[in-house]
Amino acid sequence: MAHRLKEQYKELLDKKGLTYTFERKRIFEEIQKISVHFHVDGLYDRFKKQGERISRATVYRTIPLLLESGVIQKSAGNGKRDFFEKTNAKGHHDHMICVKCEKIIEFHNEKIEALQDEISKHHKFKVTFHDHRLFGYCQKCQ
Amino acid sequence: MAHRLKEQYKELLDKKGLTYTFERKRIFEEIQKISVHFHVDGLYDRFKKQGERISRATVYRTIPLLLESGVIQKSAGNGKRDFFEKTNAKGHHDHMICVKCEKIIEFHNEKIEALQDEISKHHKFKVTFHDHRLFGYCQKCQ
DNA sequence: GGTCTGGTTGAGATCTTGTCTCAAGATTTA
DNA sequence: TAAATCTTGAGACAAGATCTCAACCAGACC
Numbered sequence: 037m038a039h040r041l042k043e044q045y046k047e048l049l050d051k052k053g054l055t056y057t058f059e060r061k062r063i064f065e066e067i068q069k070i071s072v073h074f075h076v077d078g079l080y081d082r083f084k085k086q087g088e089r090i091s092r093a094t095v096y097r098t099i100p101l102l103l104e105s106g107v108i109q110k111s112a113g114n115g116k117r118d119f120f121e122k123t124n125a126k127g128h129h130d131h132m133i134c135v136k137c138e139k140i141i142e143f144h145n146e147k148i149e150a151l152q153d154e155i156s157k158h159h160k161f162k163v164t165f166h167d168h169r170l171f172g173y174c175q176k177c178q
Numbered sequence: 179m180a181h182r183l184k185e186q187y188k189e190l191l192d193k194k195g196l197t198y199t200f201e202r203k204r205i206f207e208e209i210q211k212i213s214v215h216f217h218v219d220g221l222y223d224r225f226k227k228q229g230e231r232i233s234r235a236t237v238y239r240t241i242p243l244l245l246e247s248g249v250i251q252k253s254a255g256n257g258k259r260d261f262f263e264k265t266n267a268k269g270h271h272d273h274m275i276c277v278k279c280e281k282i283i284e285f286h287n288e289k290i291e292a293l294q295d296e297i298s299k300h301h302k303f304k305v306t307f308h309d310h311r312l313f314g315y316c317q318k319c320q
Numbered sequence: 321g322g323t324c325t326g327g328t329t330g331a332g333a334t335c336t337t338g339t340c341t342c343a344a345g346a347t348t349t350a
Numbered sequence: 351t352a353a354a355t356c357t358t359g360a361g362a363c364a365a366g367a368t369c370t371c372a373a374c375c376a377g378a379c380c
Contacts, residue, residue, distance in 0.1 A: 055347080057357065077337080091359040096338065116367090117337065132303045143297050151290050156312055159283055161274045163314040170298055172305040197376080199328065219366080233330040238367065258338090259366065 041107045041123070048105035059090050063098045064107065073111035073121040073140070110165065134174035141174065180210050183249045183265070190247035201232050205240045206249065215253035215263040251307055276316035283316065 045064055046056050054060075066082055067074075080095045099120070102108045111121040111131075128149075132141040148168070156163045187206060188198050196202075208224055209216075222237045241262070244250045253263040253273075270291075274283040290310070298305045 053356090055356070057346095059358075075337095089359080093339080093360080094358060097358090132298060132301060132305070134303075141301055141303060143301070145293055145297060148290055148293050151287055151293075152312060155285050155287060156274060156314070159274060159285070160317040161276075161283060161312065161314055162320050163274070163312045165314075166310070166312045168308070168310045170294060170303065170305045170308045172298070172303055172307070175302040178304050195327085197327070199375095201329075217366095231330080235331080235368080236329060239329090 041105075045102065045105040045107050048101060052101075054101070059094050060098055060101070062088065062090060063095060064102070067102070067108060067122060070122070073119045075117045075119050077117075110167070130168040130170075132170040132172065132174075134172070134177055139174045139176075183247075187244065187247040187249050190243060194243075196243070201236050202240055202243070204230065204232060205237060206244070209244070209250060209264060212264070215261045217259045217261050219259075252309060272310040272312075274312040274314065274316075276314065276319055281316045281318075 042064060049056055049060065062083070063079070066079065070079075070082075076096055076099055077092070080090070080092050083090045083095070099108070103110070103120075106123055108120045109123045111119040129142040129144040130148075132143060134140075152163065152166065184206060191198055191202065204225070205221070208221065212221075212224075218238055218241055219234070222232070222234050225232045225237070241250070245252070245262075248265055250262045251265050251270075253261040271284040271286040272290075274285060275281075276283075294305065294308065
């Protein structure tokens with residue numbers, strides 16, 4: 037699975053005339069180790085903690101490539117920061133975000149997805165991705 | 179309608195031991211004049227253009243109060259900036275956003291809202307607001 | 321009225337997130 | 351090997367939003 041994604045990633049680089057450099061390889065690998073969503077500076081921090089000096093700029097620069105090749109996808113944001121996750125993580129899902137403790141609960145509902153399709157079709161709108169977040173209070177924080 | 183909202187707003191201020199000051203009044207009023215969604219600096223600019231000197235900080239500071247009292251609600255963001263709109267504008271609705279021309283199409287679907295309620299109830303999550311955006315290409319830009 | 325207490329404001333500093341610049345190093349091509 | 355092109359790191363920069371702090375104002379109390 038991760039292997040197929042790596043191929044897609046390499047292909048995209050190739051198509052764009054870019055090299056599969058050490059840094060681009062390390063960033064791909066490190067993301068495979070993350071099981072939940074992450075933000076770019078968090079990813080950068082992982083390298084820093086391990087004593088690897090891959091610059092913040094490089095990490096930021098690599099994200100669009102990973103997105104475009106389908107290795108990662110946008111995930112729940114907290115409103116400020118962009119979050120990402122591996123596409124092979126667990127399929128598409130949406131999020132409930134506790135505004136107090138910042139806990140994130142994932143959900144997925146086929147009926148909603150189907151209704152979205154219906155609506156967009158009706159407006160002749162071609163959806164490429166969507167963002168569906170419910171903000172509020174989790175059970176503990178109410 | 180706007181009147182009831184003003185009462186809610188005043189009540190919240192009161193409950194928090196805050197004063198219904200000139201600035202907080204003006205910000206409320208100015209928002210009533212805006213028929214579409216807006217962002218905070220845009221609101222601030224309206225005052226500046228009219229020669230009223232209400233500071234940016236005050237406008238930013240007032241937004242959470244308006245949100246909490248239900249006078250405004252979050253609206254479609256473009257990813258960076260937060261957008262807001264009056265709650266009495268035209269009822270709740272969600273957005274399809276064209277990533278090319280930035281056109282925004284509003285939609286509303288009771289079934290989706292109902293499913294959301296069902297899901298959040300199931301997770302014992304208390305939703306205060308939600309953000310549902312479909313990104314893609316509008317008819318013209320496909 | 322005068323004073324005290326504490327909320328409010330404006331201006332600008334600061335923080336955060338993300339992007340850009342540019343010089344230096346690496347790689348590919350001729 | 352030289353020229354051209356990529357890539358990187360470090361830090362500058364930009365945009366959006368928040369925070370600080372001195373000055374101001376309003377109500378409570380004497």
